[in-house]
Amino acid sequence: MTPLLDVRDLQVAFRTGPMLARRDVLGVAGVSFRLHPGETFALVGESGSGKTTLARAINGLQPISAGSVHFDGQRIDRLGRAAMKPLRKVMSMMFQDPVGSLSPRMTVRDLVTEPFRIHGVRAELAAETTRLLALVGLNDSFADRFAHQLSGGQARRVGVARAIALNPRLVIADEPTAGLDVSVQGEVLNLLNDLRERLGLSMVIITHNLHVVHHVADRMAVMYLGRFVETGQTDAVFRAPAHPYTAALLSANPEPDPDKARERIALPAEVPSLLARPAGCEFHTRCPWAQARCRTEAPEMRPHGDRHLACHFPLAPGARPPERDIPT
Numbered sequence: 001m002t003p004l005l006d007v008r009d010l011q012v013a014f015r016t017g018p019m020l021a022r023r024d025v026l027g028v029a030g031v032s033f034r035l036h037p038g039e040t041f042a043l044v045g046e047s048g049s050g051k052t053t054l055a056r057a058i059n060g061l062q063p064i065s066a067g068s069v070h071f072d073g074q075r076i077d078r079l080g081r082a083a084m085k086p087l088r089k090v091m092s093m094m095f096q097d098p099v100g101s102l103s104p105r106m107t108v109r110d111l112v113t114e115p116f117r118i119h120g121v122r123a124e125l126a127a128e129t130t131r132l133l134a135l136v137g138l139n140d141s142f143a144d145r146f147a148h149q150l151s152g153g154q155a156r157r158v159g160v161a162r163a164i165a166l167n168p169r170l171v172i173a174d175e176p177t178a179g180l181d182v183s184v185q186g187e188v189l190n191l192l193n194d195l196r197e198r199l200g201l202s203m204v205i206i207t208h209n210l211h212v213v214h215h216v217a218d219r220m221a222v223m224y225l226g227r228f229v230e231t232g233q234t235d236a237v238f239r240a241p242a243h244p245y246t247a248a249l250l251s252a253n254p255e256p257d258p259d260k261a262r263e264r265i266a267l268p269a270e271v272p273s274l275l276a277r278p279a280g281c282e283f284h285t286r287c288p289w290a291q292a293r294c295r296t297e298a299p300e301m302r303p304h305g306d307r308h309l310a311c312h313f314p315l316a317p318g319a320r321p322p323e324r325d326i327p328t
């Protein structure tokens, strides 16, 4: 089956530093994944891990420095702005900040029908407003409100309505539950799951919230300093994380069921700078199980049982790894 989205060894470099000492820094350092129709893929990692940069690069909002992006079999990373415009009808993006991403001067009616105007799609806009609001669980009385008259959850629903307005095949959602109360987060996730099934959408979800991942994603990738360190089926990764960084992220995730609570793995807070990537395994400065080899030899992303992994000493269920034997 042709993947809907095929990202191959993608890199994004940023120019940084003072005028005479400018250098390129890799924000995304060579990641690959495929997304099949109807699938949801989650990108997980701490702030600064490169998730949002990767999403913007996929959508043509950020130039890439190497690699490629194919959508439905067509290479799209070299298309100019004009050639990308029609593709944005079928690849839509939901931005962070439910209220701030909506123009304060537009009514909900204008906001949800704006994609039709931007793309010159002729439609009965009053009927589309009603249809889209109903799809996201809002009634017509919201149509004349402005963003500041909406709660965070309602604003997010309007953002979802805009994203699905032109019947996209792919939605890229950046932190879809950020800034929302926990109870509202569940509603938004149920809405996304429901729309995915009803409309046959594929989704890429970017988040640092592991509850979101578990709730909506079929597969997931854990990112660290712009690289994937573990990818696999969400259930399998949650059941038995094999990369120490994944295990640490999961252990910090509040677990409502005390029987399923994991032993907390504390990591030093300091995330290395992209300007000074550690040698060897880039996680070795924080890894509780780093060995001498980890300081000098970078692990490659390789198949590991039911997933792909970049680690010399993967964790195994029920087995205790050797203690860290290099200085911090």
Ligand code: SF4
Binding pocket: 243, 244, 245, 281, 282, 283, 284, 285, 287, 288, 289, 290, 291, 294, 299, 310, 311, 312, 313, 314
């Ligand atoms: Fe930790 Fe070594 Fe695995 Fe890196 S390669 S995650 S330092 S055990």
